[in-house]
Amino acid sequence: MTTVETNSVSADIAPTAASSGNAATAKFTSNRVSADTSPERLAAIATDVLGAFAKIIEKHGVTYPEYRVLKQWLIDVGEYGEWPLWLDVFVEHNVEEVAYRGHRGSKGTIEGPYYVADTKRLPATCTLPMRADEEGTRLVFSGQVRDLEGKPLRGATVEIWHADSQGYYSHFATNTPDGILRGTVEVDDDGRFDITTVRPAPYQIPTDGPTGWFIEKAGWHPWRPAHLHLMVKAPGKRPITTQLYFDGGEWVSNDVASAVKPELILRPEADADGIERVTYNFDLDPAS
Numbered sequence: 001m002t003t004v005e006t007n008s009v010s011a012d013i014a015p016t017a018a019s020s021g022n023a024a025t026a027k028f029t030s031n032r033v034s035a036d037t038s039p040e041r042l043a044a045i046a047t048d049v050l051g052a053f054a055k056i057i058e059k060h061g062v063t064y065p066e067y068r069v070l071k072q073w074l075i076d077v078g079e080y081g082e083w084p085l086w087l088d089v090f091v092e093h094n095v096e097e098v099a100y101r102g103h104r105g106s107k108g109t110i111e112g113p114y115y116v117a118d119t120k121r122l123p124a125t126c127t128l129p130m131r132a133d134e135e136g137t138r139l140v141f142s143g144q145v146r147d148l149e150g151k152p153l154r155g156a157t158v159e160i161w162h163a164d165s166q167g168y169y170s171h172f173a174t175n176t177p178d179g180i181l182r183g184t185v186e187v188d189d190d191g192r193f194d195i196t197t198v199r200p201a202p203y204q205i206p207t208d209g210p211t212g213w214f215i216e217k218a219g220w221h222p223w224r225p226a227h228l229h230l231m232v233k234a235p236g237k238r239p240i241t242t243q244l245y246f247d248g249g250e251w252v253s254n255d256v257a258s259a260v261k262p263e264l265i266l267r268p269e270a271d272a273d274g275i276e277r278v279t280y281n282f283d284l285d286p287a288s
C-alpha cells in the first residue's frame with residue numbers, strides 16, 4: 001500500500017474558499033483552452049446571452065444598487081479564484097447533457113473543478129495513495145471496462161479521484177497531502193480493476209467565499225452528496241467522465257450541482273470486517 005506522510009507546515013490549517021478556489025483556477029489556467037467556434041456562432045451565442053440579461057433585468061426591474069452588487073460579486077468570484085467552482089456547480093451539468101446526447105454506453109456526469117491529470121499509475125488491483133492513518137470506512141471498488149458488446153477492453157485506464165472522509169480534495173485543500181485519494185488505474189487483460197480506498201464524505205462548498213455567500217443569500221444549501229469521480233479511457237473508445245454516489249446518502253436527491261443520475265448510484269455491501277465492497281462496470285462507446 002502507498003502511504004503519504006503529512007509533512008507540510010500548512011497541513012493543519014483549515015482550507016479557505018480562496019485557497020481552494022485559487023488552486024483550482026491555477027490548475028485550470030495552466031492548460032491553454034481553445035474551441036473551434038466560428039465568428040458567426042460566437043455572435044449568435046453572445047446575442048442570446050445578452051438577450052437573456054436584457055429580459056431578466058426588464059422582468060425583475062433590476063435596480064442600480066443590485067447591478068453594482070452584481071459587479072462587485074463578479075469581481076470577488078475572480079479574486080477568490082472561484083470561477084471553476086461556480087461554473088462547474090451551476091452550469092457544467094447542462095453542457096454535459098448536450099455533449100453526451102445520443103451516447104449509448106455508461107452514463108457520465110460533470111467533471112467538476114478538482115481533477116488532476118497524470119496521477120500515480122497503479123496496477124489493476126491496488127490501494128489508492130492515502131495517509132498512514134487515513135480515516136474512513138474501507139471501500140473496495142471493483143469492475144470491468146467493456147465495449148458496447150460487452151467485450152473487455154484491455155489497455156483501458158480508470159482515473160479516480162475523491163474527497164477524504166472530511167470532504168477535502170488533495171491538491172486543493174491545504175490540510176491534505178498532495179496525491180492522496182487519486183490514481184490512474186491500469187485494468188488487467190480482462191478489463192478488470194479492484195481499487196481499495198476509503199469512503200468519501202459529502203462535499204460542502206466553502207461558505208467563506210463568494211460562491212458560498214451567493215448560495216446562503218439565496219437560501220439554498222451548499223452540499224454535494226458523497227461521490228467518487230472517474231474518468232475512463234480506452235484505445236479507440238470515447239472517454240467518459242462520471243461520478244458515482246452512495247444509495248441513501250445525504251444530498252443524493254438534492255445535489256447543489258445537479259449532477260446525480262439514477263444510473264450512478266452505488267449500493268455497497270459491508271463484509272464481516274466492515275469493509276464495503278461494490279461492483280460497477282463501464283461500457284464505452286466507440287470514438288466517433
Ligand code: MBD
Pocket residue numbers: 085088089110111112113114203224257259
Ligand atoms: C466538487 O467536489 C465537485 O465534484 C463539483 C462538481 C463541484 C464542486 C465540488
Ligand code: FE
Pocket residue numbers: 112114203227229
Ligand atoms: Fe467532487
